[in-house]
Amino acid sequence: MGVAAIPPAASSLSPSGWARAESSQLLLPPLPPGRGCVLCRHQSGILALASLQQGQRSHQQLTGNHPCRKQFSRMDCLCEANTSFALDLWKKLSENDSRKNLFYSPISISSALAMVFLGAQGDTAAQMVQALQLHKAKDVHPGFQSLISEINKPDTKYLLRIANRLFGEKSYSFNTGFLDSCNKFYLSELEQVDFQQEYEAARGQINSWVEGKTDGKIQNLLGQGTLDSLTKLVLVNAIYFKGNWADQFKKDLTKEMPFRINKNQTKPVQMMFRNGKYPMTHIGEQQIKIIELPYEDKELSMIVMLPDEINDDSTGLEKMLWWNHCPKKNYGKLERELTYEKFADWTNPEMMNTKEVELFLPRFKLEESYDLKPFLTSLGMHDAFDMGKSDLSGMSDRNDLVLSKVVHKAFVDVSEEGTEAAAATAAVMKFRCASVPRVMADHPFLFFIRHNKTRNILFCGRFCSP
Structure with missing residues (x-):
């Protein structure tokens, strides 16, 4: 300033x-x-x-x-x-x-x-x-x-x-x-x-x-x-x-794969892969997977929010919410409806189960x-x-x-080694982690880099296109 x-x-x-x-x-x-x-x-x-x-x-x-x-x-x-x-x-x-x-x-x-x-x-x-x-x-x-x-x-x-x-x-x-x-x-x-x-x-x-x-x-x-x-x-x-x-991706497993910008358009991306255990959850009504990727010491983490699927020409991030089955009051796009309370609840460790998953994440x-x-x-x-x-x-x-x-x-x-950066409600509690053996981030997603001890978000991002 x-x-x-x-x-x-x-x-x-x-x-x-x-x-x-x-x-x-x-x-x-x-x-x-x-x-x-x-x-x-x-x-x-x-x-x-x-x-x-x-x-x-x-x-x-x-x-x-x-x-x-x-x-x-x-x-x-x-x-x-x-x-x-x-x-x-x-x-x-x-x-x-x-x-x-x-x-x-x-x-x-x-x-x-x-x-x-x-x-x-x-x-x-x-x-x-x-x-x-x-x-x-x-x-x-x-x-x-x-x-x-x-x-x-x-x-x-x-x-x-x-x-x-x-x-x-x-x-x-x-x-x-x-x-x-x-x-x-x-x-x-x-x-x-x-x-x-x-x-x-x-x-x-x-x-x-x-x-x-x-x-x-x-x-x-x-x-x-x-x-x-x-x-x-x-x-x-x-x-x-x-x-x-905390657990690095192996470079020899990274391969070119299509990234779906929307339902009808794709671009090539270098897709990293790792089979390992990660804290994750699935918010059923919002149809999104949330997975936490810790860094060494586990004092910092990347939180990825990934829509289950793309249903139209949009990115999938415009998916409609249906909070408490009350469409008139709480009807809007995922990003527009994201609040501190929802973010805190969705990423609460009590909402997550550590599961072994096949994780596909773009290098970007x-x-x-x-x-x-x-x-x-x-x-x-x-x-x-x-x-x-x-x-x-x-x-x-x-x-x-x-x-x-x-x-x-x-x-x-x-990248495979790690990251470099220079830059809600009680109703959700019932949506415990469902069995999701594969997390395929081959379409637009949100990501946050969080400081664990203070719970402050250091960086916010949205990856829509390679």
Whole structure:
């Protein structure tokens, strides 16, 4: 995000054969006379969630005012807020075209926007609370602080890192309290640059930082013309994930097979195969299989949601739901009806049985870029982008900053070794895992990379076409 001029910032990582990360950036242009500053920010991140049960057990074992209990309580609430926002954004990104590939890091976007929220006041702050679902969280910034600490945990068999950086105009005065809070909660230090005279050089400096944090997977995050002499601040968030599957696919079993884009059209894809035991379930009324593919250490997992079949010219993801046999109230497309409650229930370990299955999964890479401004405004975040209404006075006493742009870029590479990424209800409980000996992901599916302990989604994706 950017304040006081139009800056960009964001980055992600992603190497091949792993789950990758995303990046997003927010830009703020200068306001009219008397309010002339712009803030720009960029972020990238990866989400990976696995065992929901582990975090719940830890929470249940803690009592009273134990500091760890407070930490898990904060992260539980933040998980609900982040997941709700992730799915709200998913629906907005899918409105114009539900048949295209999709990949982004909601944790990257929400953490970058949370830094902007640090400096928001009045209606601007209230609208951000609603758009980001932060009313479901308590102690938002300490919650992100705990989450970042968990994500950056050392001595793991996978590589998962999240980083933040402020790039500020060297001649502009930012509130010390804002800078201190960014550093305290988001480990984001201020790096002074010369946007006024050397904004193109500053753009190169920011892009280099992003590229370095994402192991070269996110390049040229800020395109030419993104920044200008009015740019005052660029907030950057980069998240990178690289991990091997707990049980890898054998490369010699990967073969070319047809991937059914819809009932009448196919494209060739390199299809991986493995016969092994995986947690999975089948949601009968929705006719979807859900399977969990853990990474090494089982602290991160990929969750795949696969429709049973394609029945028409659609992708199969437009399948109609029939919740509680009440079509008038709850009738809609699978993705439109996906909520935090349903996602939590469907992926709950108690809903899954570990079964031996024949798993067919495409080897694929996705790289997606988004200008998130129209999607955020459609979620109700209007004033932050409005020169006449923006109130980011927490960043500067001059109150002359406005958000101009939010850019996000993400990359994922799924292969035999693993993944690299630089970017509901009680009624369901009865749909226990049916006997499904084969999972054939040869048609469009949804996938999520989840961090098990905190249950936060690091990355969201939809694979519709090779």
